[in-house]
Amino acid sequence: MQLNAWALTGIVLVAAMTFYLGHRSSRFASSTHDFLVARRTxxxxxxxxxxxxxxxxxxxxxxxAGIVLKEGADGLWYPIGFTAGYLALMLFVAAPLxxxxxxxxxxxxxxxLGxxxxxxxxxxxVVVIGILYLVPQLQGAGLALSIVLPVPWWVGALAVMVLVLTNVLAGGMRAITVVQAFQYWLKLFALAVPAFVLCAVxxxxxxxxxxxxxxxxAPPTFPADTTVRVETNVGLRVTTVTPVRVRLPGEADDRIVVWAKGATEQVAEGTELRFAAGTPVPVVSDAASANSDWLRPGRGGVADLLQTYSLLLATFLGTMGLPHVLVRFYTNPDGKAARRTAVHVLLLLGxxxxxxTLLGAMSRMYVPQLLVTGQTDAAVLRLPQAVLPGVGGDILTGVVMAGxxxxxxxxxxxxxxxxxxxVSTDLFKGRVRDFRWSAGLVGILPALLALTMRATDLSLSVGMSFxxxxxxxxxVLVLGIWWRRLTWPGAMTGMIVGGGLVVAALVLNTISGYTGGWAPWLADQPAxxxxPVAFAVTVLVSLATPDGKPAxxxxxxLRLHAPDPLGFMRDRAVARFGQVENRHRAGRGRHRK
Structure with a gap:
């Protein structure tokens, strides 16, 4: 892979701005109140x-974009679900939380629940969900850097973790708030500009x-003689009789092989495939091959429809259960501001x-070879050079890489x-140094898992976290906020049963991925x-254990639902975290819309 100087420049600038903004904000972080909730201002x-x-x-x-390239209309449910989750969060959770x-x-x-x-x-x-969500971020970083820079994929994973740890250890929530706000607008710019330019071309x-x-x-075809190197073991579905030149790992010469129509060919890691111009593109076995199927939602029948419903349920309700999303609503001054924040998030995500979505659709016309390798997550990185070869494509790739x-x-x-x-407030005493030790310990495990686990489609792996x-x-959140008969035994039982079923599905799906993909769709999208099982168990056990209801x-x-001006809202455990002397300072922070 040749060095893309524009991409390297974009990465360096983003890293420098991230460090600068984090360091500048961390100068004002001095208490646990700052590190956990940015002083709620x-x-x-x-x-x-x-x-x-x-x-x-x-x-x-x-x-x-990779899912849209691969699945077509069915892939559109991911951005819909990711966005719609904030509607449920705004209506039911944000202000009371x-x-x-x-x-x-x-x-x-x-x-x-006491x-x-x-x-x-x-x-x-919380720890399991956080780690499960962190691993694909680090794997994605490794994939992205290995595409545009001549470095091993693990370099990107470690670089991200080191930079993130630097900011988090310096100032916690106070340090990353400004950084994350800046990074949203940077990401929007990094996709919007290439999208407009590539659409114009x-x-x-x-x-x-x-x-x-x-x-x-018909399926997409190779526009010119194309060589594809397969980086992981894949099964390729062939739509027509396809002659292909195959070079197996460790061999010096090609051999001509003819794949039969309708066959699924297993291709080993490290194999090079050479296709002649005009050859229909074989696709990984779970992707849509013909464009007519790609444009039609629910092409897989009842099982595909149920999987879509499962995805929507996971994303719609899973958003309100993501710890890193919920913790940001604790930083608002009051419940009204939290609800207003959720409304703004809906607009920004939409x-x-x-x-x-647009770039994913264009990728099917310009980089169909990604359907052979299965690395469809690289679509937005490969697309600029495919549409606009030369310096223009390099510049756009640099912009995308920065985002x-x-x-x-x-x-x-x-x-x-x-x-x-x-971790710092539950396993330690909640002091600033405890937070820093916890951040260091939490950062090590996902980094190790990212380096050892098999990479999958990013949206699919994150979907399991949802x-x-x-x-x-x-x-626990919905019933705890809106049903006063909830008990702690009911909440615990429902949490263990629901979480245990998902973890069992994750283990089953992982084993299936290594042994031929035999698991049913429920192992991939079990929500x-x-x-429903988690909700039902929570309600039934709560009804059976009325003594578990707090006094x-x-x-x-009343505190959860009373309007903010009535003054029932109180911060918890102030003395425990040593924040009493800081409360007068926190209260003076002016809140603007």
């Missing part, structure tokens, strides 16, 4: 940009890509997702702060089963 619009910045992860920046005065999600659960054991259980799931070239029109029912690097940094920062905050969040924290439930529910 973040205004709505900045907080919305920061939430969007950390929420738009590698799955959004790279994965959505802020009024609780909690600092972390387990802290809220203890405040509502159980330390339940808090410990919630802490365990496409329109002036005759509304047709070199691999054929999307309106054609604007952003227009562009990866991708910002995506890895912003999401990883939010995840690390949220998990470190939970399913776990929806099956564990969503029932359609796990979420002060009426006071807690």
């Amino acid at each position: 973040v205004r709505s619009r900045r907080n919305a940009a920061a939430i969007s910045g950390e929420y738009l992860s590698a799955a959004s920046f790279l994965g959505v 802020r009024r609780s005065g909690a600092y972390t999600l387990p802290d809220f659960i203890e405040a509502r 159980s330390v054991a339940l808090r410990r259980c919630a802490t365990a799931f 496409f329109v002036t070239s005759g509304h047709n890509g070199p691999s054929g029109s999307l309106g054609s029912p 604007l952003f997702y227009l562009f990866p 991708a690097f910002a995506a890895f940094l912003s999401t990883s920062s939010g995840l690390l702060v949220s998990v470190a905050g939970v 399913a776990l969040a929806a099956s564990t924290f969503s029932p 359609l089963i796990t979420v 002060d439930v009426n006071n807690v529910m």
Whole structure:
């Protein structure tokens, strides 16, 4: 891979700005109140940009375009679900969660249900969800850097983790708020500019890509003689009789092989495939081959329809259970500001997702070879050079790479702060040095897992994190805020059952991926089963254990739902974190819309 100087420049500039903004903000962080919730003085619009910045992860920046390239109309449910989750969060969770005065999600659960054991259980799931979400961010960073720079893929993963740790250790939430707000606008710019330029080139070239029109029912074809190197073991589905020159790993010469129509050919890692111009593109076995199938939603029948419903349920309810998303609503001054923040996030996400969807559709016409390798997550990085060869393509690739690097940094920062905050307050004494130790410990494990685990489609792996969040924290939040009969045994049982089912599906899906892909669709998207089961178990066990209802439930529910001007909102455990002397200073922070 040749060095792309523009991409390297973009990465260096993003890293420098991230470090500068984080260092500048960290100078004002001196207490645990700063490190956990940025002193609760973040205004709505900045907080919305920061939430969007950390929420738009590698799955959004790279994965959505890759899924659209691969799945077509069915892939559009991902950006819809990712955005719609904030509607549920705004309606049911945001304002009461802020009024609780909690600092972390387990802290809220203890405040509502009064159980330390339940808090410990919630802490365990926060750590699992955070790590499960962090791993694909680091893997995406490695993939992106290895495409545009001549470095091994693990370099990108380690570079992101080191830079994120530097900012988080310096100032926690206070340091990363401005960084994440800046990174949202950078990511929007990094996709919007290439999208407009590439669309202009496409329109002036005759509304047709070199691999054929999307309106054609046939599969895309190779526009020229093409050599494809397969980086992982894949199964390729062939739509027509296909002659191909194959060079196996360790061999010096090619051999001519003819693949039969309708066959699924297993290709080993390291194999080189050479296709003649005009050959229909073979696709990885789970991708849409013909454009007519690519344009039609629900082509897989009932199973595909159920999988779509499962995805929507996971993303719609999973958003409210993601610890790194919820912790940002604790930084608002009051419940009204938290709800206003959620409205702004809906607008910002809706604007952003227009562009990866568009680039994913264009990728099918310009970089169909990614359907052979299975590396469809690289679509937005490969597309500029395919549409605009030369310096223009290099510059656009540099812009996109800068945005991708910002995506890895912003999401990883939010995840690390949220998990470190939970670990430091639940397993340690909640002091600043405890937060820093926790951040260091939490950062090591996902880095090791990213280097050892098999990489999958970013949106698919992140989708499992949403399913776990929806099956564990969503029932506790919704029922805890709106149903006063919820008990801590019911919440704990529902959390363990829902989370256990998702973890079992994840293990089953991982084993299946290494042994031939035999698992049913439920192992890939289990939320359609796990979420209703978790809600049902929570309700039934709560009804059976009325003694587990906290004695002060009426006071807690009043604090959650009373309008802000009535003054019932109180921060929890102020003395424990040594913040009493800082409260007068925090109260003077002016909040602007």
